[in-house]
Amino acid sequence: MITxxxxxxFFLLSVLLAPIVILGTIRKTKARLxxxxxxxxxxxxxxxxxLAQKGETVSSTASWIFRAASxxxxxxxxxxxxxxxxxxxxxxxxPADLFLVVYLFAMSRIFTLLAALDTGSAFGAFGASxxxxxxxxxxxxxxxxxxxxxxxxxxxDLREIFSFTNTHLQMNPAIWLLxxxxxxxxxxxxxxxxxxxxxxxxxxxxxxxxxxxxxxSGRNLAIIEFTHALRMSVLFGLSVQCFMRAAPAVWKLPxxxxxxxxxxxxxxxxxxxGVFESLAVKLQWRRIPEFIAYAxxxxxxxxxxxxxGGIV
Amino acid sequence: MDPSLLYGNLPIVLGVFLIAFxxxxxxxxxxxxxxxxxxxxxxxxVGSICSGSSAQRWSTELPILSGxxxxxxxxxxxxxxxxxxxxxxxxxxxxxxPGYLSHRQDRLHAGHYxxxxxxxxxxxxxxxxxxxxxxxxxxxxxxxxxxxxxxATDHHQHSVQKSALIYLxxxxxxxxxxxxxxxxxHAISGSWCFESWHFNAANSYGAAxxxxxxxxxxxxxxxxxxxxxxxxxxxxxxxxxxxxxxxINIPLYGIIRILLCGDLNSSEIATFALLLGSxxxxxxxxxxxxxxxxxxxxxxxxxxxVGLILMAISLAIKARIxxxxxxxxxxxxxxTFHCLNHGVFKALLFSSAGIIxxxxxxxxxxxxxxxxxxxxxxxxxxxxxALAACCLPPLNGxxxxxxxxxxxxxxxxxxxxxxxxxxCIAAICLLSIVSGLTLASFTKxxxxxxxxxxxxxxSENAKECRAGMLAAxxxxxxxxxxxxxxxxxxxxxxxxxxxxxxxxxxxxxPTTAINTxxxxxxxxxxxxxxxxxxxxxxPVRSYSTWDCGFGPLSARSQVxxxxxxxxxxxxxxxxLQYQTEIELSGKDRRHFxxxxxxxxxxVSLLESRVYLPALTIISHLAKMLARFQAGSIxxxxxxxxxxxxxxxxxxxxx
Numbered sequence: 001m002i003t004x005x006x007x008x009x010f011f012l013l014s015v016l017l018a019p020i021v022i023l024g025t026i027r028k029t030k031a032r033l034x035x036x037x038x039x040x041x042x043x044x045x046x047x048x049x050x051l052a053q054k055g056e057t058v059s060s061t062a063s064w065i066f067r068a069a070s071x072x073x074x075x076x077x078x079x080x081x082x083x084x085x086x087x088x089x090x091x092x093x094x095p096a097d098l099f100l101v102v103y104l105f106a107m108s109r110i111f112t113l114l115a116a117l118d119t120g121s122a123f124g125a126f127g128a129s130x131x132x133x134x135x136x137x138x139x140x141x142x143x144x145x146x147x148x149x150x151x152x153x154x155x156x157d158l159r160e161i162f163s164f165t166n167t168h169l170q171m172n173p174a175i176w177l178l179x180x181x182x183x184x185x186x187x188x189x190x191x192x193x194x195x196x197x198x199x200x201x202x203x204x205x206x207x208x209x210x211x212x213x214x215x216x217s218g219r220n221l222a223i224i225e226f227t228h229a230l231r232m233s234v235l236f237g238l239s240v241q242c243f244m245r246a247a248p249a250v251w252k253l254p255x256x257x258x259x260x261x262x263x264x265x266x267x268x269x270x271x272x273x274g275v276f277e278s279l280a281v282k283l284q285w286r287r288i289p290e291f292i293a294y295a296x297x298x299x300x301x302x303x304x305x306x307x308x309g310g311i312v
Numbered sequence: 313m314d315p316s317l318l319y320g321n322l323p324i325v326l327g328v329f330l331i332a333f334x335x336x337x338x339x340x341x342x343x344x345x346x347x348x349x350x351x352x353x354x355x356x357x358v359g360s361i362c363s364g365s366s367a368q369r370w371s372t373e374l375p376i377l378s379g380x381x382x383x384x385x386x387x388x389x390x391x392x393x394x395x396x397x398x399x400x401x402x403x404x405x406x407x408x409x410p411g412y413l414s415h416r417q418d419r420l421h422a423g424h425y426x427x428x429x430x431x432x433x434x435x436x437x438x439x440x441x442x443x444x445x446x447x448x449x450x451x452x453x454x455x456x457x458x459x460x461x462x463x464a465t466d467h468h469q470h471s472v473q474k475s476a477l478i479y480l481x482x483x484x485x486x487x488x489x490x491x492x493x494x495x496x497x498h499a500i501s502g503s504w505c506f507e508s509w510h511f512n513a514a515n516s517y518g519a520a521x522x523x524x525x526x527x528x529x530x531x532x533x534x535x536x537x538x539x540x541x542x543x544x545x546x547x548x549x550x551x552x553x554x555x556x557x558x559x560i561n562i563p564l565y566g567i568i569r570i571l572l573c574g575d576l577n578s579s580e581i582a583t584f585a586l587l588l589g590s591x592x593x594x595x596x597x598x599x600x601x602x603x604x605x606x607x608x609x610x611x612x613x614x615x616x617x618v619g620l621i622l623m624a625i626s627l628a629i630k631a632r633i634x635x636x637x638x639x640x641x642x643x644x645x646x647x648t649f650h651c652l653n654h655g656v657f658k659a660l661l662f663s664s665a666g667i668i669x670x671x672x673x674x675x676x677x678x679x680x681x682x683x684x685x686x687x688x689x690x691x692x693x694x695x696x697x698a699l700a701a702c703c704l705p706p707l708n709g710x711x712x713x714x715x716x717x718x719x720x721x722x723x724x725x726x727x728x729x730x731x732x733x734x735x736c737i738a739a740i741c742l743l744s745i746v747s748g749l750t751l752a753s754f755t756k757x758x759x760x761x762x763x764x765x766x767x768x769x770x771s772e773n774a775k776e777c778r779a780g781m782l783a784a785x786x787x788x789x790x791x792x793x794x795x796x797x798x799x800x801x802x803x804x805x806x807x808x809x810x811x812x813x814x815x816x817x818x819x820x821x822p823t824t825a826i827n828t829x830x831x832x833x834x835x836x837x838x839x840x841x842x843x844x845x846x847x848x849x850x851p852v853r854s855y856s857t858w859d860c861g862f863g864p865l866s867a868r869s870q871v872x873x874x875x876x877x878x879x880x881x882x883x884x885x886x887x888l889q890y891q892t893e894i895e896l897s898g899k900d901r902r903h904f905x906x907x908x909x910x911x912x913x914x915v916s917l918l919e920s921r922v923y924l925p926a927l928t929i930i931s932h933l934a935k936m937l938a939r940f941q942a943g944s945i946x947x948x949x950x951x952x953x954x955x956x957x958x959x960x961x962x963x964x965x966x
Contacts, residue, residue, distance in 0.1 A: 071846070100705060110751055144740070144744075
């Protein structure tokens, strides 16, 4: 009972803090690499609070979908963060079926697309069109990786796949590494980060996510930004969990050390993304499928291991 | 309850209908007729639920056929299930029809419509209930012909004539193949009764393939799907609802009833069906993405869904051959559940499309837009249908798609051969691409049709539809939500009925492990919590959409359905034969073009390269044969003489 309560407490704390700290770490890393001091780590939180208190401007063309969409997206991502084992500790939750999780992501995506198209702006619409294209390409990669893990451990419940008592996958570092890489590569696409999309610019340069949310303001924007950051933490967290399990030694460590490894892993990934974003340039739109092909290759290899070797 | 007693009422309903129809010949009372259809549907619902999974057979000797052949019927769990789907869709038709017909008085003859619809619905019932091949074919033909008549309701238009002809041709070929297959099986088994047909010997595989292809043509599986995007847009809205919601399931029912229940044990045929199913799922949704006519788009999406169902059925056959009853039951539950779900959400989408057609007088996405302000209820219903078609939780499409995913996923480690495992992984991969494409297509149609600014005066002046038509949409939307939320219970009862009917010895009944009621409740609670806590703080200002300071945006500056789909169409351009031509003109046309013309072109390879040449060859052959028909009595007498001599020679030899 007490441990469950502590789990809930830590879980709620991570849902609130992790998105902000990860976002802050990425920005800080980029600033340091540009020889700037950068904003404090928690700047994202201040931004969100300020946005939430501001007034809101809504396009006169927009309908109820425009404002409902952001909330629906947040609900979905909150539900996902509760179900998906992106932290090594988690409170009780119903089985997190991997197909359900993929479709919950799709649910939040369709509402983002509809909201972008609702205002009748060409920016939002083209962003939406590109987002639909990217997600179509990247979804098979993510799903295939998770299916490979699931088929090896003979369950579609993500919590069981990722539980430390699941012996099917304990001595299988290759599959974990491949799936972890596939998830991180596809999440860069999914979250519209470099080299797909530059999250720090506006309009023409930023072709996907920022274009879609151009019309959002005030608390609507705050909800969207938080949703996006939470989605980022869940996806990065999931890949950290994969990488963690690649080391057989981690499996037998006490829970508290695993939790610390998770936190360190999340920060490391955030810093790595920051470094990568400082070094990489944005890819030309037509070359993005090549980038996604890497993620698909990783998943395919994982699936091969699952089909040929994993199931005996 | 004895189902024969219940279904025996159907001719009585027909009689009541005829009396009503004839007595009000001058001025048809639409509401009365729809009430009769409603009661017919209710009889079916009660009948199918009451008879449950108990098998009952009965036969009738029609007076005209007496002494020739008795019609035999069988009612069991499987047929009850498909009758239920038919009845659920018919209720919506009864609600939709009067309003729709009154909008179309000038074009449609209500008398023709109602009489054909009644015969259509009743013949579909009879096809589902029939227990032997002759009964099946009799009512199958009745169903095909009446549906053809219904497609041709608005036969003054040239395009409708063409569509009806294409559809008629497809049904002829389907029936020909089915008859051939049935005759073959009769030759092997010596019986017309489906129960005595077994496809477990190599000599019956040919018949199985013929029957499979016959059913595939009728349900619109790739590469036989080309009649679908012609027939559905040409038909009046209630007819396309009935065809896509109910009729399309009947060939699939036939595959389950004849091939699966007949112990088909050729793994190759099952793999072939799986391949056809996956190709049509992909092909259908890919072509749906680039359509501009709402009904054509929905028709292509039907191709996709039928493909998914065929995938599930063939997976069930494969699992049955490999002796994996759990997966077989799960896949079969997925197939029948998806028949129901697709029936309901496609009926909803087609009725909304029909309503848009009556209110905005166009189905072309290039002229629609901004309907959400004028038609808020239709928008909400269409959105529910679109979300269900994208298989998003917690709506009904998700439950059946999840079962399909799960049955593929489980067969990865349960099946014995490496090839089967690879096939399953490939199928899962393909399904995820299909779901991405579905999402893009339905986002496109919802957004371009209902959101943004209206692109023409026609959609600008649209108004919300009448209560009856609205009721039909709300009815379908409610079923979508209810089926989705109560998915675990529906799955449980479906699988129980199917296991009883097919005598499957499963060890573990398929359940949706996902607690959908809890999930739906949680989502609703979270939504209202966040929405309320964030909605009462600061003021909301209404202002025009960001226009970069160039002055107000017009409807023309919005994305069109073509431009939204363009990046995806470009990726899949080899399949679509998709080409874009951009023409700039003006003095300094490179930097300051005066006019820009963008044209997208798409050819259906299958139609232009396969069907058209085949048709040309056939018509050439027909012309050559026509030379024999010279129209002169002397030559005909010569033919008779030659035939006589030949016959004499033949008999002399024997």
